[in-house]
Amino acid sequence: MCDTCGCNITHGNENLIRPGGKLEKTESGKEAVTVLHSLLHENDHTAQHNREHFDQHNVLAINLMSSPGAGKTSLLEATIQQLDDNIRIAVIEGDLETENDAERIRKHGVKAIQITTGSACHLDAHMIHQALHNINLAEFDVVFIENVGNLVCPASFDLGQHQNVVLLSVPEGDDKPAKYPVMFRTADLVMISKSDLLPVLDDFKVAKAKSYLRDIASVAPIIELSSKDKSGMPLWLDWIRQQVEKRKKHLEQSVD
Amino acid sequence: MHELSICQSLIKQITSVALECSAQRVTSITVAIGALSGVEAELLKNAYPIASAGTVAENAELIIEALPVRVKCNQCGSESDALPNKLVCKKCGDWRTTLLSGDELMLMSVELEKIQETKVIH
Ligand SMILES: Nc1nc2c(ncn2[C@@H]2O[C@H](COP(=O)(O)OP(=O)(O)OP(=O)(O)O)[C@@H](O)[C@H]2O)c(=O)[nH]1
Ligand SMILES: [Mg+2]
Ligand SMILES: [Zn+2]
Ligand SMILES: [Zn+2]
Numbered sequence: 001m002c003d004t005c006g007c008n009i010t011h012g013n014e015n016l017i018r019p020g021g022k023l024e025k026t027e028s029g030k031e032a033v034t035v036l037h038s039l040l041h042e043n044d045h046t047a048q049h050n051r052e053h054f055d056q057h058n059v060l061a062i063n064l065m066s067s068p069g070a071g072k073t074s075l076l077e078a079t080i081q082q083l084d085d086n087i088r089i090a091v092i093e094g095d096l097e098t099e100n101d102a103e104r105i106r107k108h109g110v111k112a113i114q115i116t117t118g119s120a121c122h123l124d125a126h127m128i129h130q131a132l133h134n135i136n137l138a139e140f141d142v143v144f145i146e147n148v149g150n151l152v153c154p155a156s157f158d159l160g161q162h163q164n165v166v167l168l169s170v171p172e173g174d175d176k177p178a179k180y181p182v183m184f185r186t187a188d189l190v191m192i193s194k195s196d197l198l199p200v201l202d203d204f205k206v207a208k209a210k211s212y213l214r215d216i217a218s219v220a221p222i223i224e225l226s227s228k229d230k231s232g233m234p235l236w237l238d239w240i241r242q243q244v245e246k247r248k249k250h251l252e253q254s255v256d
Numbered sequence: 257m258h259e260l261s262i263c264q265s266l267i268k269q270i271t272s273v274a275l276e277c278s279a280q281r282v283t284s285i286t287v288a289i290g291a292l293s294g295v296e297a298e299l300l301k302n303a304y305p306i307a308s309a310g311t312v313a314e315n316a317e318l319i320i321e322a323l324p325v326r327v328k329c330n331q332c333g334s335e336s337d338a339l340p341n342k343l344v345c346k347k348c349g350d351w352r353t354t355l356l357s358g359d360e361l362m363l364m365s366v367e368l369e370k371i372q373e374t375k376v377i378h
Contacts, residue, residue: 031277032365032367032368033273033366033368034364034365038360038362039266156262185292215342217352
């Protein structure tokens with residue numbers, strides 16, 4: 001081999017990274033081998049494999065990410081209560097320790113699989129692949145993956161999801177997109193959670209958060225939502241319905 | 257800290273390159289990292305000795321090249337350098353840009369040592 005896959009080379013960065021040749025003898029007589037492979041190659045391939053699993057069964061996979069305690073599980077609980085019955089949900093929960101979040105979900109009669117990562121501060125595609133062996137995807141329409149609460153590490157690992165939702169809770173402050181650009185750039189939808197606290201924590205300016213998101217060239221729509229007083233829920237539920245429809249259309253087209 | 261798990265997958269890749277090229281030892285590794293890759297060069301360097309211990313890549317030099325963050329404006333088309341949290345067009349100021357480089361996380365090359373000198377046939 002010593003072959004080049006180049007899966008990370010784009011038109012944009014080609015001139016920066018393409019070196020002279022494939023095999024070069026260095027002065028010392030050692031051999032330099034050009035590889036040009038993403039360090040996340042293995043994870044990315046497993047993620048793609050997971051995505052194929054989801055697609056085979058027409059399942060939409062949504063990855064929820066946020067800092068610890070921003071309200072991911074509460075959002076899922078509110079979603080389970082309000083989403084149309086014909087959209088069948090399963091949840092994969094990622095935490096360092098405890099089955100707490102999975103148990104909260106199961107109380108609502110929804111299938112939940114807990115992944116405890118131990119010391120790993122993020123979920124990776126292999127963990128999701130393991131979890132998928134315990135879910136009969138044919139029985140579900142949407143799989144929510146609640147990632148480990150962390151605004152840094154989960155951003156680097158594709159899980160095979162179709163959509164990334166990043167929660168920014170009001171108590172965290174409106175500048176988080178500027179401080180964690182890598183995470184917020186992954187978002188297909190940004191949720192400003194705990195919006196019921198906006199009147200109390202009035203130094204959080206939604207417009208400010210939006211402008212920080214624009215600064216990182218994010219085109220993600222923004223929904224203000226409270227799992228407590230349920231404001232914003234209709235917008236969120238509509239967004240889910242749209243994504244489910246989009247998936248279906250996309251898959252029908254690729255079959256033809 | 258996810259740098260350790262990324263470092264472990266780096267070692268896996270290097271090991272298989274070394275194996276396929278029948279090399280005894282890896283002497284240096286070059287990795288390119290952009291500021292928007294989500295990986296800190298320093299943390300990767302710290303993780304390296306732990307991840308490489310007992311492998312063919314133990315004691316290899318880890319060279320990290322930083323790639324610049326560059327964007328192309330979707331409105332006026334010009335290309336400019338940018339900051340990780342300020343990806344706007346330098347020319348017209350519009351925020352609708354496409355990232356050209358800066359999110360890479362790539363194993364560029366490895367330098368190998370073989371016991372037998374192989375002849376290169378041209
Ligand atoms: N005021 C208010 N509190 C909320 C809201 N949503 C969640 N909380 C509270 O925030 C705390 C954390 O909520 P969780 O839903 O457990 O947050 P999480 O993101 O799942 O937390 P981890 O999984 O540990 O990262 C709990 O005490 C919730 O009651 C909300 O919309 N408004
Ligand atoms: Mg939770
Ligand atoms: Zn590849
Ligand atoms: Zn411009």
